[in-house]
Amino acid sequence: MGKIFSRPEALSDNHTHYCPGCTHGIAHRLIAEVIDELGIRGRTVGVAPVGCAVMAYNYFSCDFQEAAHGRAPAMATGIKRVRPDLMVFTYQGDGDLASIGMGEIIHAANRGEKFTTIFINNAIYGMTGGQMAPTTMPGQRATTAPTGRNVEETGMPIRMCELLSTLATPGYIARQALLRPKYVNKAKKAILQAFEYQMANKCFSFVELINTCPTNWGMTPLNALKWAEDNLIPYYPLGEFKKPE
Amino acid sequence: MAKVLMKGNEAIGEAAIRAGCLNYFAYPITPQSEVAEYLVKRMPEVNGVFLQGESEVAVGYMIFGAAACGERVMTTSSSPGVSLMSEAISYIAGARCPAVFVNIVRGGPGLGGILPSQGDYFQATKGGGHGDYHLLVMAPDGVQEAVEMTMMAFPLAEKYRGPVMILGDGLIGQMMEPVEFPDNLYVPPTNKDDWATNGMDRRGSTKKNIVKSLYLDPKVLNQNNLTLKAQYDQMKREEIRFEAYNTDGDYQALIVSYGTMSRVCKTAIDNMKAQGLEIGMIRPKTLFPFPEKAIHDAAAKESCKKVVSIEMSMGQMIEDVERSLKGKREVTWFGQCGGDIYTPEEVAEHVMSLIAS
Ligand SMILES: Cc1ncc(C[n+]2csc(CCOP(=O)(O)OP(=O)(O)O)c2C)c(N)n1
Numbered sequence: 172m173g174k175i176f177s178r179p180e181a182l183s184d185n186h187t188h189y190c191p192g193c194t195h196g197i198a199h200r201l202i203a204e205v206i207d208e209l210g211i212r213g214r215t216v217g218v219a220p221v222g223c224a225v226m227a228y229n230y231f232s233c234d235f236q237e238a239a240h241g242r243a244p245a246m247a248t249g250i251k252r253v254r255p256d257l258m259v260f261t262y263q264g265d266g267d268l269a270s271i272g273m274g275e276i277i278h279a280a281n282r283g284e285k286f287t288t289i290f291i292n293n294a295i296y297g298m299t300g301g302q303m304a305p306t307t308m309p310g311q312r313a314t315t316a317p318t319g320r321n322v323e324e325t326g327m328p329i330r331m332c333e334l335l336s337t338l339a340t341p342g343y344i345a346r347q348a349l350l351r352p353k354y355v356n357k358a359k360k361a362i363l364q365a366f367e368y369q370m371a372n373k374c375f376s377f378v379e380l381i382n383t384c385p386t387n388w389g390m391t392p393l394n395a396l397k398w399a400e401d402n403l404i405p406y407y408p409l410g411e412f413k414k415p416e
Numbered sequence: 417m418a419k420v421l422m423k424g425n426e427a428i429g430e431a432a433i434r435a436g437c438l439n440y441f442a443y444p445i446t447p448q449s450e451v452a453e454y455l456v457k458r459m460p461e462v463n464g465v466f467l468q469g470e471s472e473v474a475v476g477y478m479i480f481g482a483a484a485c486g487e488r489v490m491t492t493s494s495s496p497g498v499s500l501m502s503e504a505i506s507y508i509a510g511a512r513c514p515a516v517f518v519n520i521v522r523g524g525p526g527l528g529g530i531l532p533s534q535g536d537y538f539q540a541t542k543g544g545g546h547g548d549y550h551l552l553v554m555a556p557d558g559v560q561e562a563v564e565m566t567m568m569a570f571p572l573a574e575k576y577r578g579p580v581m582i583l584g585d586g587l588i589g590q591m592m593e594p595v596e597f598p599d600n601l602y603v604p605p606t607n608k609d610d611w612a613t614n615g616m617d618r619r620g621s622t623k624k625n626i627v628k629s630l631y632l633d634p635k636v637l638n639q640n641n642l643t644l645k646a647q648y649d650q651m652k653r654e655e656i657r658f659e660a661y662n663t664d665g666d667y668q669a670l671i672v673s674y675g676t677m678s679r680v681c682k683t684a685i686d687n688m689k690a691q692g693l694e695i696g697m698i699r700p701k702t703l704f705p706f707p708e709k710a711i712h713d714a715a716a717k718e719s720c721k722k723v724v725s726i727e728m729s730m731g732q733m734i735e736d737v738e739r740s741l742k743g744k745r746e747v748t749w750f751g752q753c754g755g756d757i758y759t760p761e762e763v764a765e766h767v768m769s770l771i772a773s
């Protein structure tokens with residue numbers, strides 16, 4: 172019998188530093204599978220964020236750049252403009268993209284930059300130890316919102332797909348989740364679709380992935396999956412928000 | 417090549433192209449927006465890249481992304497914009513990428529003014545961003561030198577794998593002078609396959625390249641900083657550039673001055689000479705590395721009674737002059753930084769009163 176399951180070539184064989192039950196690893200794997208399927212590893216450059224995935228370059232086996240906090244879309248713009256033949260993706264957390272990097276992502280999307288952004292929404296600042304993110308849910312506890320997010324003071328969580336979809340520039344904008352196999356399969360399709368649009372030089376492409384952060388949510392991995400399904404998915408609906416044409 | 421009459425800002429843009437830099441990203445700010453207005457027309461003619469970014473913060477990282485691919489790339493800005501780029505400059509230095517930054521300095525702090533200034537000396541030479549890094553900083557005294565230094569900046573950035581800054585000022589950006597673009601200053605780009613993220617296919621390799629500045633292991637981070645330090649030490653040995661003006665004979669005082677200010681000082685020196693008063697000048701062309709020895713030796717001359725740092729800033733370069741003199745001579749400061757530039761008469765008057773005192 173032949174091999175039916177193995178590590179994608181685009182993933183390195185390094186152990187990740189992610190916490191048990193964290194869904195960052197699933198996101199990495201899906202991207203790597205897509206890179207393999209498209210046969211583009213030799214011309215792909217990833218841009219790592221500042222967040223738990225800062226060392227993503229250790230886990231992929233293609234070229235990688237490490238951005239400053241929030242600036243990955245500007246770096247990807249620089250890469251793609253000077254080397255349009257390269258396939259470029261940014262991998263960014265919600266603090267990175269929706270807070271400090273809000274300006275960079277909106278303008279890259281609005282210019283229709285031909286790269287792909289994978290947006291990891293775990294409703295928290297993972298790396299720095301559980302502070303409130305722009306995506307943290309009302310009432311959700313964080314170290315800087317110890318009694319739960321007070322929307323009177325901090326506003327409502329930002330929905331990036333919806334926000335980016337308002338731009339008149341054509342783009343591919345989708346949100347999927349990494350909470351159950353059926354979602355994971357759809358997430359993979361969305362990532363593949365996003366890379367294909369980039370490959371056809373069609374438009375900016377953006378896939379948000381609802382993730383878990385069991386460590387900073389203070390939950391077991393299983394409870395984290397359930398909490399996300401009950402609380403995040405109703406507020407962050409899954410699906411395609413925008414397609415080019 | 418024949419000389420052409422060009423505005424400083426436009427000449428800098430053309431010089432970049434002549435140096436083989438076909439990638440330009442920028443955000444508008446007075447007094448340097450003409451670089452972008454020139455290159456938006458010129459880049460398409462050479463199949464180059466022009467992009468107006470959404471902010472200097474973003475532009476800094478567009479430069480980083482492009483430089484990390486191993487491509488020659490430049491941005492131009494002015495003081496408040498360079499403050500915003502300083503985060504990226506620190507990352508670029510830490511990640512060891514060649515890139516060229518031009519600062520056409522205006523008055524500060526804050527929004528300051530739009531007239532010429534040298535108020536960004538500290539920012540340029542002591543590191544505007546965080547961490548242990550330096551820029552190689554060149555300060556032109558006119559349009560011709562701005563062209564030459566811009567052309568030299570790209571190979572120098574590649575030699576040291578780091579950011580190089582051209583520190584001009586609003587006057588150099590705005591004034592028109594006859595210039596030529598010396599072909600011999602074009603140096604072909606180095607091969608960057610051993611580190612650049614230019615794609616494994618392009619370099620025919622199966623080994624990925626990573627461009628980064630994060631080193632959590634203290635020993636590895638220290639090593640990266642030692643590598644950078646070794647480069648700065650090499651710059652101090654190989655890249656110091658300066659002009660000695662009227663220093664062959666005896667002189668009663670030594671001026672240290674750079675950029676636009678040094679042009680005025682030269683006229684003042686010529687005028688004083690006509691009246692029988694000899695004044696020498698050392699003009700640093702590189703601000704980092706700084707011509708310490710040249711200044712030290714010129715100030716040590718028997719006849720030289722006074723040393724004065726004449727700046728369009730409130731006493732910034734004087735700190736490097738002091739350091740150069742190693743306590744053997746005193747140095748005083750003369751300057752203003754609102755946007756007005758001293759006349760040769762004002763400089764001469766000050767120097768003469770200094771000698772008389
Ligand atoms: C300019 C700057 N400000 C703050 C930080 C500290 N910092 C590092 S990661 C991070 C938040 C990361 O959260 P997120 O983007 O949601 O990623 P996650 O770790 O959750 O995947 C912050 C605030 C930094 N590195 N740089």
Ligand code: SF4
Pocket residue numbers: 188189190192193194195223293297298383384385386387
């Ligand atoms: S802190 Fe959260 S996001 Fe970061 S690795 Fe751990 S579980 Fe994942």
Ligand SMILES: [Mg+2]
Pocket residue numbers: 222264265266291292293294295296297304
């Ligand atoms: Mg997060």
